Amino acid sequence: HRDYKRCICTLGWQDCAKPHSGGMEDIMKEKMLEEFKKVYGGDGEVKVYFAPGRVNLIGEHTDYNGGHVFPCALTMGTYAAVRRRDDNKLRFYSANFEKLGVIESSLDELVWNKEADWTNYPKGVMWAYIQKGFQFDKGFDMYYFGNIPNGSGLSSSASIEVLTALVLKDTFGFETDFIEMALISQFAENKFNKVNCGIMDQFAIAMGKEGHAIFLDTSNLSYEYAPVKLDNAKIVIACSNKKRGLGDSKYNERRAECEEALEELQKVIDIKTLGDLTEEAFERYKSAIKSEVRQKRAKHAVYENQRTIKAVKALKDGDIEEFGRLMIASDTSLREDYEVTGKELDTLVAAALKQPGVIGSRMTGAGFGGCTVSIVKTADIDNFIEKVGKEYKDTIGYAADFYVADIGGGPVVL
Numbered sequence: 001h002r003d004y005k006r007c008i009c010t011l012g013w014q015d016c017a018k019p020h021s022g023g024m025e026d027i028m029k030e031k032m033l034e035e036f037k038k039v040y041g042g043d044g045e046v047k048v049y050f051a052p053g054r055v056n057l058i059g060e061h062t063d064y065n066g067g068h069v070f071p072c073a074l075t076m077g078t079y080a081a082v083r084r085r086d087d088n089k090l091r092f093y094s095a096n097f098e099k100l101g102v103i104e105s106s107l108d109e110l111v112w113n114k115e116a117d118w119t120n121y122p123k124g125v126m127w128a129y130i131q132k133g134f135q136f137d138k139g140f141d142m143y144y145f146g147n148i149p150n151g152s153g154l155s156s157s158a159s160i161e162v163l164t165a166l167v168l169k170d171t172f173g174f175e176t177d178f179i180e181m182a183l184i185s186q187f188a189e190n191k192f193n194k195v196n197c198g199i200m201d202q203f204a205i206a207m208g209k210e211g212h213a214i215f216l217d218t219s220n221l222s223y224e225y226a227p228v229k230l231d232n233a234k235i236v237i238a239c240s241n242k243k244r245g246l247g248d249s250k251y252n253e254r255r256a257e258c259e260e261a262l263e264e265l266q267k268v269i270d271i272k273t274l275g276d277l278t279e280e281a282f283e284r285y286k287s288a289i290k291s292e293v294r295q296k297r298a299k300h301a302v303y304e305n306q307r308t309i310k311a312v313k314a315l316k317d318g319d320i321e322e323f324g325r326l327m328i329a330s331d332t333s334l335r336e337d338y339e340v341t342g343k344e345l346d347t348l349v350a351a352a353l354k355q356p357g358v359i360g361s362r363m364t365g366a367g368f369g370g371c372t373v374s375i376v377k378t379a380d381i382d383n384f385i386e387k388v389g390k391e392y393k394d395t396i397g398y399a400a401d402f403y404v405a406d407i408g409g410g411p412v413v414l
């Protein structure tokens with residue numbers, strides 16, 4: 001049993017000191033079945049499923065610009081226990097939102113509403129399946145538990161979506177594959193929950209592979225797995241714990257700025273996306289973009305895409321130092337040109353870069369809060385967590401959380 005600060009075996013957030021034998025999956029399966037019974041009682045077959053969260057190593061805000069991303073799935077994620085019903089009812093319960101209790105709905109009510117709260121995510125996926133021509137004959141009871149910190153920017157919502165997509169495929173015998181499940185989940189997020197996200201999160205989760213990051217070209221969904229070999233270093237995630245509010249509207253604003261910049265560029269050069277441009281081509285044609293702000297946004301999208309391609313090459317060549325330098329350049333660009341960081345993330349990265357053994361550090365995910373990802377020499381991790389933690393608390397006033405990340409696999413039936 002690993003030293004999880006928030007042990008998943010407790011299905012809670014408290015420290016765990018239990019000596020566990022057996023794999024985490026067995027412990028979780030047993031626990032999920034037990035908790036399912038406590039909430040729903042009754043008999044009948046209950047099945048348990050898991051889908052990971054994700055962290056992006058480099059390639060930020062490129063996925064809706066036809067560029068490349070380089071995320072990986074985490075061993076942290078979301079679990080679900082499910083049992084079919086004989087009627088049309090849908091019952092949802094999450095151990096993460098205990099106070100909300102069982103939230104009930106039905107097959108005839110697959111519309112977004114505020115009261116449905118977090119269940120708009122699973123309901124959105126059901127709705128999306130129907131849009132794609134799949135059908136549900138009966139309802140089900142579902143119990144969720146996630147050990148990804150909520151709202152941390154490690155894609156707890158995409159994890160719920162892809163998990164639900166797998167549950168539904170398995171329960172109703174849908175013929176679909178993991179890439180299609182990622183697309184259905186993104187469609188649900190875009191059209192049902194009205195967040196205009198790209199494909200990165202859902203793809204990284206659906207296609208996760210242990211020990212590997214996914215080099216994905218978002219213009220055509222071609223992808224390649226790259227082993228993440230960091231020698232004597234590990235990936236450390238620092239969670240800012242900043243409550244996000246305006247994030248989503250700013251996200252949509254950045255998207256719109258990039259789309260406008262693309263239209264301006266298309267008047268002078270034949271491209272489909274910003275991802276089609278090299279740095280040189282961008283410099284040559286950038287004057288077509290008529291506002292300084294939009295020029296900065298487009299510059300980030302173009303340069304970040306090229307950085308991602310270079311970073312994957314550096315990793316393949318075993319040049320971790322170069323990978324780290326590119327991560328730092330990515331963060332600078334996200335801070336200065338894309339302007340999606342903020343004081344919390346900037347404090348974490350600045351503090352990280354002062355510590356010994358830090359190879360690279362950057363904000364990850366949408367930004368405006370959420371997490372940073374750093375590559376830190378294993379021997380320096382304790383010092384890193386202590387020093388960065390202290391500087392963050394002194395500057396921001398509340399604590400950050402740290403996770404030494406393990407790169408896990410994709411969604412599974414347990």
Ligand code: GLA
Binds near residue numbers: 060062197
């Ligand atoms: C969020 C979105 C992704 C991607 C990132 C930024 O996580 O869901 O599609 O755009 O932000 O890289």
